Amino acid sequence: MTAVAEQITGLVGALRGHGVRIGTGETVDAARAVEALGLADRERLREGLAATLLHGPAQRAVFDPVFDLYFPRGVGGPDGESGDREAVRDRLAEALAADDRAMMARLAVDAVDALGGYGSSPGSDGWSAYQTLDRLRPQTLLARVRTDVRGRDGSGAGFADRLLDDEIRRRIEEFRRMVGAEARRRVAERRGRDEIARRGVVPTADRVDFLFANRDQLAELRRAVQPLARKLATRLAARRRRAARGTVDLRRTLRSSLSTGGVPMRPVLRRRRPVRPELVLLCDVSGSVSGFSDFTMLLVQALHDQFSKVRVFAFVNRLDEVTGLLHHGRADPEGLGTRIHAEATLTGWHGSSDYGVALGEFAARYGDAVGPRTTVFVLGDARTNMSDPNLAAVREVAGRARRVYWLNPEPRDRWGTGDSAAPAYAELVEMHECRTARQLSALIARLLPV
Amino acid sequence: MFTSVDDVSARLAETGYLASPAVATTVFLADRLGKPLLVEGPAGVGKTELAKAVAQVAGARLVRLQCYEGVDESRALYEWNHAKQLLRISAGRDESWDETRTDIFSEEFLLPRPLLTAIRGDEPTVLLIDETDKADVEMEGLLLEVLSDFQITVPELGTVAATRRPFVVLTSNAGRELSEALRRRCLFLHIGFPEEELERRIVRLKVPGLGAALTESVVRVVGALRAMDLRKVPSVAETIDWARTLLALGADTLDETVVRDSLGVILKHQDDIQKAAAKLDLDAL
Numbered sequence: 001m002t003a004v005a006e007q008i009t010g011l012v013g014a015l016r017g018h019g020v021r022i023g024t025g026e027t028v029d030a031a032r033a034v035e036a037l038g039l040a041d042r043e044r045l046r047e048g049l050a051a052t053l054l055h056g057p058a059q060r061a062v063f064d065p066v067f068d069l070y071f072p073r074g075v076g077g078p079d080g081e082s083g084d085r086e087a088v089r090d091r092l093a094e095a096l097a098a099d100d101r102a103m104m105a106r107l108a109v110d111a112v113d114a115l116g117g118y119g120s121s122p123g124s125d126g127w128s129a130y131q132t133l134d135r136l137r138p139q140t141l142l143a144r145v146r147t148d149v150r151g152r153d154g155s156g157a158g159f160a161d162r163l164l165d166d167e168i169r170r171r172i173e174e175f176r177r178m179v180g181a182e183a184r185r186r187v188a189e190r191r192g193r194d195e196i197a198r199r200g201v202v203p204t205a206d207r208v209d210f211l212f213a214n215r216d217q218l219a220e221l222r223r224a225v226q227p228l229a230r231k232l233a234t235r236l237a238a239r240r241r242r243a244a245r246g247t248v249d250l251r252r253t254l255r256s257s258l259s260t261g262g263v264p265m266r267p268v269l270r271r272r273r274p275v276r277p278e279l280v281l282l283c284d285v286s287g288s289v290s291g292f293s294d295f296t297m298l299l300v301q302a303l304h305d306q307f308s309k310v311r312v313f314a315f316v317n318r319l320d321e322v323t324g325l326l327h328h329g330r331a332d333p334e335g336l337g338t339r340i341h342a343e344a345t346l347t348g349w350h351g352s353s354d355y356g357v358a359l360g361e362f363a364a365r366y367g368d369a370v371g372p373r374t375t376v377f378v379l380g381d382a383r384t385n386m387s388d389p390n391l392a393a394v395r396e397v398a399g400r401a402r403r404v405y406w407l408n409p410e411p412r413d414r415w416g417t418g419d420s421a422a423p424a425y426a427e428l429v430e431m432h433e434c435r436t437a438r439q440l441s442a443l444i445a446r447l448l449p450v
Numbered sequence: 451m452f453t454s455v456d457d458v459s460a461r462l463a464e465t466g467y468l469a470s471p472a473v474a475t476t477v478f479l480a481d482r483l484g485k486p487l488l489v490e491g492p493a494g495v496g497k498t499e500l501a502k503a504v505a506q507v508a509g510a511r512l513v514r515l516q517c518y519e520g521v522d523e524s525r526a527l528y529e530w531n532h533a534k535q536l537l538r539i540s541a542g543r544d545e546s547w548d549e550t551r552t553d554i555f556s557e558e559f560l561l562p563r564p565l566l567t568a569i570r571g572d573e574p575t576v577l578l579i580d581e582t583d584k585a586d587v588e589m590e591g592l593l594l595e596v597l598s599d600f601q602i603t604v605p606e607l608g609t610v611a612a613t614r615r616p617f618v619v620l621t622s623n624a625g626r627e628l629s630e631a632l633r634r635r636c637l638f639l640h641i642g643f644p645e646e647e648l649e650r651r652i653v654r655l656k657v658p659g660l661g662a663a664l665t666e667s668v669v670r671v672v673g674a675l676r677a678m679d680l681r682k683v684p685s686v687a688e689t690i691d692w693a694r695t696l697l698a699l700g701a702d703t704l705d706e707t708v709v710r711d712s713l714g715v716i717l718k719h720q721d722d723i724q725k726a727a728a729k730l731d732l733d734a735l
Contacts, residue, residue, distance in 0.1 A: 023634060029483060036482040037455070037475065044455055047475040052483075055633040057490065057624075057640040159667055159704035162731055163674040170677065223679075231627045238587070 011070040014197035018062045022053055058204055065201045068181045069193045077113045093141050096171050097148035108178035111136055116183055129183035138172050206437035210292035210409045218291050221437055228441055229302035235445045236306055276308035277449040278373050284380030285314045285340055286353040292409040293379045294337050301326045311369050315358035320344035356390030363393040370397055375449045376404045382422040389421040394428050405447055407434040451481045451508050467503035468652050476639040486597045486618035488636035494685030495641045501578040501619040510574035515564035517585035529561045555606040565596050568616045575616040583625040590632045597635045643676055657693040667704045668693055675726055684716040692716045
């Protein structure tokens with residue numbers, strides 16, 4: 001196998017490891033693309049491989065870092081002397097002011113080489129993007145770059161000038177990304193790129209654990225709500241169509257068979273009355289799982305035209321209806337969590353979650369929200385802080401509703417550890433592990449009533 | 451059709467389409483590998499324009515299939531001309547049934563629709579399947595045979611294979627998730643918003659009368675708006691519209707009054723306009 005073929009298959013393997021589905025046919029296409037494009041221009045190669053291997057824009061975020069590992073910009077450290085911290089900072093300020101991408105990329109290489117190395121014995125040494133950026137502090141260059149740019153243009157009074165700060169911040173962000181890529185490349189040279197491709201590349205937002213997602217990833221998830229809802233709506237509609245032609249209507253089949261002398265030549269299928277189901281959501285919005293419940297609430301709200309009625313309740317240790325808040329929350333998904341906490345009564349005497357009290361309150365106050373056509377989803381980790389889980393309330397709701405599902409953002413092997421009452425609840429209602437947006441959308445497509 | 455990636459960029463530029471490196475590379479590959487090209491991206495970044503430009507460059511005929519909800523076989527592939535068939539039957543009254551039957555299902559009575567037209571032609575053809583996401587899922591099944599083997603099976607006639615492969619471009623706004631089967635048969639190209647430099651060149655090309663400084667400011671403001679969380683971010687089409695508006699207003703620099711008055715050209719929702727005004731420090735609207 002030639003080196004390039006090996007690089008391509010390695011790249012494909014790493015992408016598959018990150019959940020990108022690539023068939024053999026695409027790999028062959030990728031190889032043909034490399035043949036047609038040649039290896040001279042790296043950016044063209046990147047675009048060519050992306051065109052042949054990827055199927056959607058979301059996969060690009062995984063592809064780029066993996067590509068950088070398998071088709072690295074170069075080998076080893078920078079050619080010349082990289083200089084000390086102050087020299088790098090000076091040159092970086094210049095490059096940022098001129099928005100010179102090529103220079104910034106070169107500086108990222110120099111910076112990692114000069115400032116990012118740690119450890120000295122083989123096996124424990126490496127290159128750290130975090131350490132590089134911590135020592136270099138590119139964000140503190142903002143004021144200096146601003147003065148630079150203003151001075152260069154002379155005027156500094158133009159209208160677009162008020163956007164300058166944001167633009168410089170974006171450039172700095174870009175530089176941080178370059179440093180990250182460079183550090184990964186250097187580490188990969190030392191440790192083997194397969195391992196770095198597997199562990200060092202951030203997964204796509206829909207595969208990030210809800211409980212460990214950082215703010216940016218949650219924001220990205222929120223942006224993905226609308227497309228995801230559209231996708232799910234298509235799947236639900238398909239399920240509804242399939243379900244609509246199903247069983248034989250015996251009475252009407254026999255009636256129509258009279259015209260063929262009593263022989264049922266043509267079976268008449270039962271017509272389904274287009275009944276849209278009702279949905280009730282009970283969401284734990286305490287700090288530990290709030291990212292998960294926020295996202296799910298927005299998703300269900302985006303799907304609202306699939307249901308005749310959606311009601312959403314939030315709780316910590318008291319429970320309150322938030323359907324109205326959610327409806328207005330579409331314009332501002334970022335502030336949803338804060339507004340729910342500010343406007344709904346969610347806590348009583350203390351601030352930690354109490355499933356027993358909240359579920360009891362739901363059964364008592366909003367019991368009429370649940371009827372034989374209602375499907376209830378409970379979202380939460382079932383960690384009751386050692387208080388009574390109030391199984392009777394769950395039993396009552398389960399008895400009244402059509403189905404009750406419990407979505408738990410914790411991994412299955414942690415159910416029942418510590419103060420988790422998950423196994424007790426799981427005996428009464430169907431409980432599913434739901435750790436990532438990908439799992440959630442699969443569950444919703446399967447579990448939602450049609 | 452093309453000899454190199456640079457050739458693609460240069461020749462597309464001649465027709466007035468400035469291609470980013472990603473676009474040029476992918477178009478070149480689609481031509482070289484003979485695979486259909488699936489183009490996705492927000493509205494107004496030039497997906498349909500790309501197909502038109504390629505057709506113009508290659509001197510090819512552009513066959514367009516506009517997809518919509520409910521588009522079906524008889525609109526996309528072919529249809530039998532029933533009226534003509536009836537006429538033929540009544541004209542040949544003395545013929546035997548066998549003669550008539552073989553006769554009325556011949557090419558003469560076939561009405562070709564875009565896909566069949568594109569496949570059957572001898573001249574170079576660019577087939578544009580526009581807004582594929584608007585069509586129903588069943589329609590994708592029809593496309594699979596065309597896209598992978600460039601052939602169409604008409605039950606009464608047999609299989610019509612392409613004598614000359616058309617250059618196929620599918621566009622989608624991602625309104626619906628296209629099936630994996632369809633995606634696997636295509637090269638995938640996502641056209642996003644262009645880099646600042648490219649967008650400046652686009653504006654210069656499309657609105658040549660606008661001063662360099664103003665072009666620069668326009669592109670910067672639009673870039674800043676795109677970074678915001680808006681309901682509908684301005685696209686390249688809006689940038690050009692705005693540039694034309696400013697030209698028509700006779701503005702030579704951007705200032706608060708001009709921006710406030712013309713913000714409606716680039717932003718289409720009232721709450722977006724309010725958000726942008728706050729961001730750009732315009733006085734309250």
